[in-house]
Amino acid sequence: MAPYKYTQLERGNDEIRLLSLMPGAQDDSISMHIFHVPLAIPPRETSEIKRLSLKELQRILPDDMYAMKTIDGRYIFKYRNGNQNSWDHPDPNLDRALYDLPKHGSFPENKPEYEALSYIWGSAENPITAHVLGESLATIQIGASLAVALRQLRYTDKPRILWIDSICINQSDMSERSHEIGRMRNIFSFADRTIIWLGEEADDSTSALSTIEHFAKQVEYIGGGLVACAPGTKLMEWRHSNFHLPYDTKTWSSIRALFRRPWFSRVWVLQEALLGDQRSSVQCGNTSIPFTALRKAMLVLGRKVTTPSDIRSQLLSYAPGVLPDSMRELPELLRWAKHRNCSDPRDKIYGVLGLVSPLIAEGITCDYSIPVAEVYKSAVLSHVTVTKRLYLLQHCQLIQRFEGGLSWVPNWSFEDKSIMIGIVLGRYAAGSSSAVTKYQAPMTLEVTGVFCTRITSVKTKSSGNARETFQAIRGWEPEGLSSRDYIAGGSLIDAFLQTIYQGRTKERYPGLRIPHSWELRRSYLEAVDKDNKDEDAILNYVYGLNYSPTAFITTEEGYMGIGPLGVEEGDYVCVLLGTELPIVLRPTPAGEFLVVGSYFIHGLMDGEALLGPLPTPWKTELYRRKDSGYSTHFVKPNEKTLDDPRLSPLPSEWIEVNRDDGPWPISKSYFKHLVTGETMDSDPRMLPQALMERGVKLRKFRLV
Incomplete structure (x- = not known):
């Protein structure tokens, strides 16, 4: 034949x-x-009755009740003083089409x-x-x-x-x-249906799928990491992160084996599953469960501190990919894809394109004859054009760039485990500003920002175990650690430890299960006092730290920072409009700049480079948003606000509008000019002209 x-x-x-x-x-x-x-x-055919938004639905609920939106898009109703949740609006006469999830398949x-x-x-x-x-x-x-x-x-x-x-x-x-x-x-x-084929029945996969489906029926995942009881469940304590599930070693082993199947290591399959939405099913041998159950279980089990650590680690690394539409943004998807497998490196982009905003996807041409670096460049340019943000610049590492390639184009095909900060930080280095860019084909991206300082010292560590990591950190200690103050305020030792932990302390992230700064100080000093001989003391301190290759930097004024390898003395620390993190740039003899990478610089993470230090007694705290990432709150005794106290009141011709959706994929609110009707998703008080009127010395950087 x-x-x-x-x-x-x-x-x-x-x-x-x-x-x-x-x-x-x-x-x-x-x-x-x-x-x-x-x-x-x-x-698609649509119903004549439009489904209410969450805010619209809340307005017609009794005062003692509120609504939430699950990962599957369903509305769930809860009494403020009760434990039971319901899928039903308290008014039985209300048309369910106003709040039920529209049926798929029409x-x-x-x-x-x-x-x-x-x-x-x-x-x-x-x-x-x-x-x-x-x-x-x-x-x-x-x-x-x-x-x-x-x-x-x-x-x-x-x-x-x-x-x-x-x-x-x-x-x-x-x-x-x-x-x-x-x-x-x-x-x-x-x-009509997407079948996710994980393979033949093996390693007790039937039991694993059954366990996962049963668990998913007890919980509902809400945006921002909140987990609620599923309506009708009698196992209400299962939602708590510290509750020990009644699973024996054999059950956990079957779940572990399931999530280690090759399907979970690939790029392409994620969008195939998510685009199928509620019509997707997961199958091993003859056994299948809804993909929505698997996705929910992955997110909730990944957040439970009682989940075996190796399973939890795998689920947490997968979580950014399985969040609902409103929580998935291209930078997070590309961080996810960087550590997944594909046969063609272009698929790091193409394999997630169906999950991003169509406005961004339209700017990226699927063509396997285009060089990989050009595909990656088109992703950067499309994202910058649509979002007016330079978040993808924060993925760049000079030591990973394509041979002879552009430093401002990340190499998502480079496989490594080096430190990538900003994954959970959601910081505020450039405030609520938007990027000012100009692409000069074929090589140059012109960006706007401020020069902050020069790097005068670089100390590095290679990969290592807990003891080697701790010894490297001891070698980074600045002079006068226990007696001097830090340039940006506070004690030098607290600033040093904040830098090592990239600001991840309870004071900054009240909603996370992480140590207070005083706990970091105590555990560090205890480990030092044991003269490196007490393994438990060392492990207590370095728990949660990144053991991968890292650079610790100091600037000419005394700022301290941490980030990926590749940085050199003389490099510039800059804050570019439209970024969350300081960017290190390297000047070239031609007056252009290479992107070295993004770094945590203690004292430059909260808009200080553009707006100056926060006035006393204000401080910043970061809270998970219900949709995605973190929002910066400004806090002082008896007051907490989203308004930056360093900014003057919003001009009367502008108003800020919150919304459920809109044309800007990353925006959660936008500003509207009452006279012209102009809208923007950055704060008008952070526009270049407004910043220069404050005395900010903005400059352009030509990135190559």
Whole structure:
């Protein structure tokens, strides 16, 4: 039999390929029809009744009740003085369409019916021959892992219509492959169901899936890390992070083995699962559970301190990828993708493109003939253009850049475990400002910001265990550690320890389970007092620290900072408009700058470079937002506000508007000019002209 020959898809007709998997018994050979159908996507049918936003819903609730939104998008109702939650509004006469989650699957009648398969390709060695039926019999080679899935998934009495990327895309046609990759959002969003195939039953996976599904029925994950009781549950204590679940060693072992399956290590499969939304199911062998249950369990188990540490660590690293739409932003997705596997480094971008704002996705062309560095550059430029933020610049590390490449383009394909700060910090180095940029093709990105200081000392440590990490930190101690004050205020020892821990203390993050600064000081001094001989004292101090290669820096004024390797004496510490963290730049003989990386600089993390120090007695605290990340609150005795006390009152012609959604993917509120109607998602008091009127010495930096 001859090998199957693909016929070209008609792009003008929006065609895709589908396969009809013929019925068969477990050991029968695999047979299929391959055919073309149009997948033109008109607007979905919508109900005449528009679902209320969370704020609108809250307005029609009794005072003793409030509503929350779960990770699945459902509204859950709770009495302020009660434990039980409900899916039902207290008014039984209220039309449920006003608050129920709209049903999925109400697609146009002419949409083709098919299920999409999400799976791991596996090794290309020892392929299996499948038969393609048609006018003449042909053969097609499929991977062994796919063959296992198809034998398990096919019916015994009727065909099953599937979309499978390795078959339904002509992988040898680069043009078609690039074009179809750009349609992934539609292909998976409009599938009647997405099957997430984890593999055959093994390692007690049936028990693991059953346990996960049962656990997910007891809890509901709310934005900002809040976990609520599921309506109707009698196991209300299961939601608490310190509650010990009644799972024995065997159960935890089965859960551990499940999450170690290769599917969880790949880039592409995440968007396949999430685009399928509530129509996605997870299957091992014959057992399947809803993907929504798996996702919820991953997020909640990852936050429970009683979850075995290795499982918890894996789930926490995966969490940024499985958050709901409103919580997923490109910088977080790319941090997630950097440590996932893919066969083509372009897929670090393409593999998450269906999950980001369409405004950003439109600026990135799916084309596998484009060099990897150019694909990554297009992601940076599209994100900067749409969001007016330089958050992706914070992913750059000079020592990781492409050979001969641009320093302002991160290399997400570089595999390492070096320190990447800012993952949970959500800091405020440039205040609520937006980036001022100008791209000068093909190499230069001009940005605006302030020069803060020069680096005069660099000390490094390589990867090591707890004792080696502690010894390296001892070597970083500045002179007069116990007697001097820090340039930005407070004692030098507290500033030093704040720097080592990147500001992650209870005073700064009241909602996190992390030590107070006095606890850091006590545990450090105890470890020092034991003269490095007490292993428990050392472990108590370094618990939670990053053991990977790190640089500790000091500036000419005495600022201390920490971040990735690659920094040198003489490098500039700068704060660029539209960033969260200080950026270290290296001047070139041509007057341009290289991006070295982003660093935690104690005393420059709260807008001091642009607005000066906070007036006494104000301080900053960071709290999780319900949607994503952290927001900076300004606190003094008996007062807490989101308004920066260093800024003058908002001009009368401007108003700040909070909203549930809007055109700016990263914005949670925006400012509107009452006269012109102009809107922006940065504070008008932080515009360049306003800052210069305050005496801020802004300058332009040409990044290459």
